[in-house]
Amino acid sequence: MIPRAVLALACLAVAATGLAAPRPGTVGPPGKAAVDTCLDCHRSLDETRLSQPAEQAATDIHRLQGITCAGCHGGDPRAEDPEAAMNPALGFVGAIAPTAVPALCSSCHSDPSFMLRYAPNIPTDQAAQYATSRHGLALAKGDTRVATCTSCHGAHGVLPADDARSPVYPSRIVATCGRCHADAALMRAYGISGNEVADYQQSVHYAALTQKNDLSAPTCNDCHGSHGATPPGVSSVSNVCGTCHLTQRELFDLSPHKEAFASIEQPACETCHGNHAVHTPDDTWIGVGKDQVCGNCHVADDPGGQVAAQLAARLTGANSAIAATRERVARAERAGMLMDEALVQLEEAHQALVLARNQVHAAALAPLARETGSVLAAAAKADRLAQAAEDEIRFRRTGLAVSLVVILLAAVALLLKTRSLER
Amino acid sequence: MxxxxxxxxxxxxxxxxxxxxxxxxxxxxxxxxxxxxxxxPPEVGESPTNRVLAGKLSELPPNTGRVFRFGAKPGILLRTPSGEVRAFSAICTHLNCTVQYRPDFQHLWCACHNGHYDLQGKNIAGPPPRPLEAFKVDVVGDDIFVTKGA
Incomplete structure (x- = not known):
């Protein structure tokens, strides 16, 4: 059954535009830029609102693929006479109402056989998804402040989503969503704080995206969806985070926290990590003290608080061992020693520490203690190698001192010998 | 006197x-x-070089892999199910753990955060943000030489 909202949206759009599919003659063959008279006139108009679309069309993917202005606005793209070009009898509608935009775009983008000719690699279910989104549902109720297709993709200078200049390119999405979602006054009407964008911009995900250029780092649409944008519910947060953080999710699902969180309607991951302002996790978070996440539910004396204290102690010990050994190995390296084997051991210790940190999600001491034991063992090996290197350095320095003394003595002896021969 | x-x-x-x-x-x-x-020759390991003898072809049957060392850094040598020999840096691009070859997946996998890389070293699932660095492989007789930065 087609949802009522989708039907309402479609009816609203069709009534507003009268457009269902591009009329013959308004769409050219793919791969050949459209030539139409609309652009010739509009470029020379004084009113920016009328000339700007024609200028933006220069790089528009639709125009470059043969879609004329009339493909969306109706009219005759070949007529020289403005009246004939903008003839309502030929479907000319001028500016498209926001409520009509999804249906207009989907008249092509939801038609698989049409899209196959132009862009066979992009999906054709965007309109169906949009209709289920918060944006689509609100638009169906007549709320024209919500985002439609053009709000994110642009109207006249539309670029492919994989073009780095596109407003829906991963590194630009937060700014695109932020045009509305960072507006606290606008968001208040929807019960949204408006801080989400600022929070996200402090997150490790945003840093990965913008500083490391890691395009796989999640931005708004990766958790909320693109066309079907909606906030993930309490039960689906772990699924969203678990898309990338699979191991942590699996361990969490086996932990006593899964059921406990569900019983008090707390979302899995964000209870400890936050949602938009997800910071790089730190071992100091574990515990029941001030600013420590376990203290949200546990106290020092309860079993959970005691386990947290032990987890924290093990991790602190492992961290300290690695830090001290790394410093010792670095000192030996600075002294000119080749410390490859010790560095390999330190890498092993680091890897075991990463695995130990994963085990925090299981909230059990034994598996974490096993991994921290591996950390300590590898760090101890590296430490012994660093000790051997330090011994070697001492031996070499002692040898150098002895050599210098001997050389000095040789010089003195030579001097004395020279004098004795001169006599 | x-x-x-x-x-x-x-x-x-x-x-x-x-x-x-x-x-x-x-x-x-x-x-x-x-x-x-x-x-x-000193007792300590050799200094990092751009070319190492990474393994023997006879010891690397199809659908297996083994970690070798480039100085202090790990590399991974793998033989695809079809018998092709490839080599990559074994350092996961997520948090620097050492990746391994999983015969059951028939591709590379990182145990730390369940990161997956295909047989071209491309990150295909999990948190790794980038592909693994690929190395050049030369098979000379039974010896497999791996060259970095070639």
């Missing part, structure tokens, strides 16, 4: 000759010892 002076002179010369001989000998030894240590 003259005899005493002669004896003292002879004693001093003997001492100077002894001092000269032993100190020159020791100086020579101090110069030769590092040379000898240089000629005889």
């Amino acid at each position: 003259a005899a005493n002076e002669t004896e003292a002179t002879v004693g001093r010369r003997t001492f100077i000759n002894w001092l000269l001989g032993t100190s020159l000998g020791a100086t020579l030894a101090a110069a030769l010892y590092p040379m000898l240590r240089f000629v005889i």
